[in-house]
Amino acid sequence: MGVFLQTLFVGLRLGSVYALIALGYTMVYGIIRLINFAHGDFIMVGGYTLIFTVPLMTAAGLPAWLAVVIAIAVCALVGVGVELVAYRPVRRKGTGMTALITAVAMSLFLENLAQAIPAIGPNPIIASQLFAPGGFRVAGVTLDFVTIYTIAVSAAVMLLLYVFTQKTRMGRAMRCVSEDKSAAVLMGISVNRTVLTTFAVGSGLSAVAALMYVAQYPKVYTTMGSLLGLKAFVAAVAGGIGLIPGAMLGGLVIGLVESFTTSYISSSLTDAVVFLILIAVLLIKPAGILGKNVGEKV
């Protein structure tokens, strides 16, 4: 029972990080129908920003986690920059596949660029403590503060995001553009600005995810976002890509699957199981758990 509860908490914590990343994927996919492979590397950008700004924060006498504000800003800038420099020109001329190849190339570019920067380099950097250590012990199960913070913060962020997309003007514009781009233009929505905002918000979320991830696994390296991003993408697809509640659900499912596989089957087979779930979901219900199947118009 103790192992089960512990695994459950680990799964929920991991799942909330995945959900935060998956939200970024799903928002961008919903609006421009592009898998932003570089999204995983935004986490890496966020991670390194944290590494470099946490000392500043502690020097200024502020709590270390406040560095996430700067990380969010940096990630949002990088996201907007990627959209402006690479995705927009390619989207204007090419097909869906060329855009996809650009996304893969962008991811490769960010990873290798980070390695080529002398201050970062190819070796992992160990992060300092971001939150106060400690936790509760209830019924033989240790519940770290980090776990509680992670779950609480991602729940709060998702709630905020939900309010943002449902209630604000910009959020409504996003939903319009993802539903029908040309109709949105006719209604006076600036598609380009909406897409940019989506990129900024999605990338900002990945900075929050980076904070949560680094607080748990205090190691930052240039390819950290690659597998993390892929799994979060699996989460987004499993929940139904393009749907915000789908990303949340998918993230939690993948997190739980991963932690239960690790503790009950084999830790080295986790990735294989996660991707098998993706293949199974795509075979049984290609639109995802919450998605609706849409017929193709000729």
Add this chain to the structure above:
Amino acid sequence: MNKTVKRGYIVNGLTAVLAYAAFCVLAATLGQEGGFKLIIAPGIWQCCYLILLAASLNLVLGFMGQLSLGHCGFMAIGAYTAALMSLAFERAGVYDEKSGAAFLAVLFLCIISAGLLAAAFGVLVGIPALRLKGDYLAIITLGFGLIIVNVINNLPFAGQNGLAEGSAAASLYATGLGFGSSDRVAYLWAGVGVTALCVTLMFMFVRSKYGRAVRAIRDDEIAAAASGINTGYYKVLTFAFSAFFAGVAGALYACCNASLSTVSFSFTNGSILNSTFVVVMVVLGGMGSLTGSVVSAVVMFLLNYQIANGAWVDALPGFIQGAFTYPMLVYAVVLIVIIMFRPKGIFGAYEFSLLRTPGELARRLRGLGRGKRANKGGKEAAAQ
């Protein structure tokens, strides 16, 4: 038979014979010299499997218009199949030294079964791919590549105590048919021959009615289905066909290297052998141009070799040298730039041909001489 086609066969056949003769002379004169043995022969082996990888991915990416990001997964299957099979034969005592008819038989048996097993997995991956398009297919293939590496790492009989007795690390396996430097020279003909045969087969596939059907699917799937093309069948077929050659490329890789490691077959890694790099090669050469893929594989190999070993790199300014430490950085930028300005790749769908290209080039040059503006078709020929 059509007269041009006949002439094409004669010219291409003659060139192949001439190239082979020149190669034999070279190998005979330089065969045991250090430079040839240690640099050129391994280089040719590398070019062989890079060509096969690029050309086989082009079948899916260029001709069928589907992005597959797990091509190295098929290669890994091929490499491990060939390595494990040859080890098994060696242990069973079918051959004990790397020469003689028995070894040759084992070698070709390994190469063919590597291809066949990879093709079987190609069918497995291709069937879910039937229901999916574009982005989803990319993700499925990517996931498949990761699964393969993961599973191979966990296979009990591929580990330290299994077939690969005495291997250095858990993920590093000795290969039975791994050639040393003099064997690489001795069996160079096999590697080059297999590559040439496979590229020819791919050409025949692309030019056949199957190739036309596949291109029709790429251009408009719904219209193709409406014209009576069984899109599902052709998609799985192309997938399996492409996987077959990736498996053969893997077998050649296992021949050329004395040890295998799963790190070599991941999605991205520090070295050049990964699924993304294969995509870079195909896009550079042109999506839908097999000859383009062959040329770009060779060019990329030379470029990579030069970046890693060339003396001229030392003469460059510091920051470029810094970038060259991470060649994938350069390739990523190159890929983005090419996609931006030539979405179909440098050569597009242009195929080189010994019969036509020289004539077109000459016309091109004459046209330039008269100061005429380049037309679009000629640009591709000039781009070489």
